[in-house]
Amino acid sequence: MKITLIIPCFNESRILPKTISRLMQIMNEVADYTLLFVDDGSTDDSWELLTKSAQQNPKISAIRLSRNYGKEAALCAGLEKAEGDAVIILDSDLQHPPEIIPEMINFWRQGYDIVEGVKQSRGKESFFSKLSAKIFYGLFKKFSGHSLDNASDFKLLDRKVVLAWRQFKERDTFFRGLSAWMGFKRIVIPFIVQDREDGKSKWSFRKLLRLSISAITGFSAKPLLIVPLLTFILLIFCIILAVQTLINWCLGHAVEGFTTVILLVLLIGSAIMISLSMIALYIANIFNEIKDRPRYLISEQLNLTNDK
Ligand code: UDP
Ligand code: MG
16 A cells, blocks of 8 residues: 655745655655655755655655646646555645644545545634635635635545546646545544744735635636626616606606716626626636646656656
């Protein structure tokens, strides 16, 4: 039984040596394993470091993506190449405590297909990021029906789940959501998010917003229902206003002033813009998916046998 640890990294050279030694120390005790690093287009010396480690140790393999594609694509690359009977996905910055890996493996040996790390405490985070996470998970649950409260990417997947994942053809993936969608026999393990020991978070607000929008629009067409909803509300409003205007006209006095006109223009204008924006988001998604480009390109790989 072999386990592949998939570790995406982007400019993490300062912490990689520590990550490698911590993971090896833990894994040597529990199972046969490979550490599969996915270098997501780092511009520091992460790749040089990985090359050196892979030359010294056959248990370390690595894929280098041709540029920075983002963590989701890096995870896809790892899942595509992983050979183990199970894979464990974890961050390279040790915020996902590797100490719970043996427990995860135990659950897998007991027959669970997915062992999910769930954040018991989100660690040090600003009020703003806590609030945005809450809003995002609330919306995601409302639209997709899957509750991802405190979910993380720290997961163990059995090989059959990995093979099932490989059938997914969509370009824009949302690993956390898709793994909830997949089902299978699962169990959760709570963990406490550790402080980042070195470097800083690689997720900018822009990247997070992009991921949130693509996660929601990729999972549900419900936001599009805002178009008929707004139409309905406006229709009712317009009927009332039309009746009032007609009655006034019959009684011989016209509706007064610009206020009504201004209000109507603003109301109809914003309803049209909101509807168009929703439609635009979905068209952008369709456009991105239909081109069917690969999710990422690989420029180099180390200690990997499959060239798929
Ligand atoms: N990461 C990546 N590509 C990116 C951004 C991040 O591979 O474009 C990796 C990063 O190296 C780390 C993991 O994804 O191993 C989580 O990123 P980070 O720690 O920056 O995010 P946070 O912990 O703040 O959510
Ligand atoms: Mg982190």
